[in-house]
Amino acid sequence: MTTPPPITEPDPSALICPGDKIGPCAACQRKTHKYGSGGIPLCQWCMESAKTAWGATVRFVSTRP
Numbered sequence: 342m343t344t345p346p347p348i349t350e351p352d353p354s355a356l357i358c359p360g361d362k363i364g365p366c367a368a369c370q371r372k373t374h375k376y377g378s379g380g381i382p383l384c385q386w387c388m389e390s391a392k393t394a395w396g397a398t399v400r401f402v403s404t405r406p
């Protein structure tokens with residue numbers, strides 16, 4: 342896994358998306374690309390650790406019975 346840069350460094354995705362799509366990461370407050378309003382943005386490093394923590398067992402929550 343790559344080492345995250347300092348929190349003052351924005352997520353690379355924040356640099357390539359429109360300014361109004363930039364919001365603080367929900368975990369570390371780093372500037373990152375947020376996906377629509379009401380979403381919970383995670384920078385790529387928090388996303389990475391979240392995936393690691395969740396493992397492969399957690400996928401999109403389904404409402405199927």
Ligand SMILES: [Zn+2]
Pocket residue numbers: 366367368369370371383384385386387388
């Ligand atoms: Zn983060």
